[in-house]
Amino acid sequence: MLCDFYKKHDGDTIWWIRDLDKVASTYFTFDKKNYYNLLDYPDGLSKEQKELFDKENPKYIKYLNEHF
Numbered sequence: 001m002l003c004d005f006y007k008k009h010d011g012d013t014i015w016w017i018r019d020l021d022k023v024a025s026t027y028f029t030f031d032k033k034n035y036y037n038l039l040d041y042p043d044g045l046s047k048e049q050k051e052l053f054d055k056e057n058p059k060y061i062k063y064l065n066e067h068f
Helices: 047-056 058-067
Strands: 003-006 015-019 027-029 035-037
Touching: 047 058
Parallel strands: none
Antiparallel strands: 003 015, 015 027, 027 035
């Protein structure tokens, strides 16, 4: 995976991953070692990771709750 890491806001913990090989992919990481797909939420995250994700991404939480 050829990728670029970025944060949506200054002070965020979560790094988002821009997969340069794919057009539509939504991956993120907490440590640049373990990658998660947006659809791994919430079951694929630890309690602490879920809390961080919820805090930093309220729009995604709203979207996921409405559509899944």
